Amino acid sequence: MARTIGVLAMEHVAVGVVDGDRIAGKVQVFPEKGGEDSLRDVPGDEIAEIIRRQVRLVSEGSDPAALGVGIPGVIRDGVVAESPNLQQLKGLALQSTLAAAFPATAVRILNDADTIAAGIAATRGELDRLVRVWTLGTGVGYGRYPEGQGIGEGGHCVVTLDPKERYCGCGGVGHLEGIMGHRAMRLRFLDLEPEEIFENARQGDERCREFVKLWHRALAGATATSIHLDGPGKFYITGPNARFVDTALLNLTLQEMVKMSPLQGSFLEVLETSDAIAIIGAAVSAARTRAA
Ligand SMILES: [Zn+2]
Numbered sequence: 001m002a003r004t005i006g007v008l009a010m011e012h013v014a015v016g017v018v019d020g021d022r023i024a025g026k027v028q029v030f031p032e033k034g035g036e037d038s039l040r041d042v043p044g045d046e047i048a049e050i051i052r053r054q055v056r057l058v059s060e061g062s063d064p065a066a067l068g069v070g071i072p073g074v075i076r077d078g079v080v081a082e083s084p085n086l087q088q089l090k091g092l093a094l095q096s097t098l099a100a101a102f103p104a105t106a107v108r109i110l111n112d113a114d115t116i117a118a119g120i121a122a123t124r125g126e127l128d129r130l131v132r133v134w135t136l137g138t139g140v141g142y143g144r145y146p147e148g149q150g151i152g153e154g155g156h157c158v159v160t161l162d163p164k165e166r167y168c169g170c171g172g173v174g175h176l177e178g179i180m181g182h183r184a185m186r187l188r189f190l191d192l193e194p195e196e197i198f199e200n201a202r203q204g205d206e207r208c209r210e211f212v213k214l215w216h217r218a219l220a221g222a223t224a225t226s227i228h229l230d231g232p233g234k235f236y237i238t239g240p241n242a243r244f245v246d247t248a249l250l251n252l253t254l255q256e257m258v259k260m261s262p263l264q265g266s267f268l269e270v271l272e273t274s275d276a277i278a279i280i281g282a283a284v285s286a287a288r289t290r291a292a
Contacts, residue, residue, distance in 0.1 A: 002065035002104070005058060006283030007051055009071045010112050012038050014275035015054040018283035021122040023276050028054050044080075044092040051094075052101045063104035068286030069094060070115030070278050072141065074151055078109045084169040085139045085183075106290035110282060111152055113143030116273055119281030120236055121145040127284075130233045132226060134219065134268075136241035139169050140177040142226075147285065155181075159221040179218040182241055198244050216246060220253035223268060227258050232266040238273040245270050 008014045016027040030050055031038050039047060055067060071094065073083030078095020098107045110118075113135045121131040127145075134155075135141035142154025158174040167187045168178030178184045185194045188211070192200065201208035223235055237245055251267050258264065 002062055003059055004066045004283045004287045005055055005064040005068075006115070006279035006281070006286070007055065007067070007069040008112060008115065008275050008278040008282065009039065009047060009051060009069060010278075013047070013050050013054055014279060015051070015058050016276065016279040016283075017058055018280050018287075021280060021284070023279060025058075027275055027279060028058055029275070030054055039086060042088070044088045044090075047089065048092060048094055048097045052098060055098075055102070059102075063102040065104075066106045066108070066283065066286035066290045067098060067102060068108045068110060068115065068282030068284070069098070070110050070112040070282045072112045072139070074153060075109050075111050078107070080109075082170075106286055108282070108286035108289045110147065110285055111141070111143065112278060113141030113155075114145065114147050114152060115143070115278040115281035115285065116141075116238060117143035117145035117236075117281065118147075118285045119277035119279070120271065120273065122280055122284045123277060126234075130231065131236070132230075132233065133236040133238060134223075135239040136180060136182075136237065136244075137239040138183050139181045141239070142222075144230075145281070148230075154222060154226060157222050157225055159218045159225075176218050176222045180215055180241070194241065194244070212244075215244070216250050217253055219245075219268075220250055220257055223254055223266070224257035227263050227266050232258075232263050235266065235268045236271045236273075237268055238271050242270045242272070 003017045006018050013030045014027050016023045017025055072086055074081040080089040080092045083089040095107050095109045117131045117133045121127045131145045133143040140155030155177045156170055156175045159176045160174045165174045165178050167184035168175035189197055197208050201212040
């Protein structure tokens with residue numbers, strides 16, 4: 001039987017067969033023993049080839065019915081239009097490459113954070129609701145299910161008018177990622193790793209405490225912007241740096257920023273996710289496209 005397959009290409013390429021809202025069998029990861037940034041120096045065409053090979057492996061001979069791929073960056077018509085944290089992907093026509101390799105397959109390319117939002121919606125029975133997610137890692141991703149018509153680069157929304165705030169990976173001034181991104185934190189505190197910044201703040205270090213406050217205000221501000229544009233609802237926070245989030249402080253700050261009564265009732269929740277969630281989300285989105 002033709003399968004539905006989901007792929008996440010972020011720190012590595014992870015591929016799985018999806019049955020309904022769960023993974024059937026085992027998730028294939030390439031490279032098997034990669035570090036966190038094992039795709040950083042791999043050219044875009046080669047990443048496409050790795051995806052093709054891994055999909056071929058798990059589909060066991062027959063073309064999958066639907067194939068969804070989550071990848072970081074701005075995705076337009078199946079092409080990676082921009083990818084600040086994996087720049088070699090820029091211009092990669094992933095959809096047409098994979099559609100040529102699997103002619104009988106409905107191929108769908110999505111932003112990686114959108115696949116996580118779709119995966120959360122699918123696995124928590126929230127496919128009938130608006131689900132938004134912030135992913136905190138090297139950069140900051142913003143995902144939405146159902147996928148919006150827009151660009152969806154919420155990680156780059158402007159949260160400060162201070163012209164000195166220029167640590168964002170995209171080069172833009174005042175961006176959320178320029179405060180919250182792992183890379184941006186290392187650039188700001190050249191002498192401290194992000195873990196040490198949060199630890200020092202707990203110990204009472206003034207500079208670190210001020211920054212941790214700013215870090216939470218930035219996320220609350222970006223969330224408030226999303227609420228004012230798109231309505232209230234539930235926001236999930238995930239990714240490796242979600243461990244730094246003080247949920248109580250964040251929700252309190254958000255309440256101070258959203259005061260109109262029809263927009264109340266939103267809240268943020270930290271949720272640990274895995275490759276499996278994104279794989280399920282990519283597959284569910286591709287299967288829904290096929291059915292539509
Ligand atoms: Zn930016």
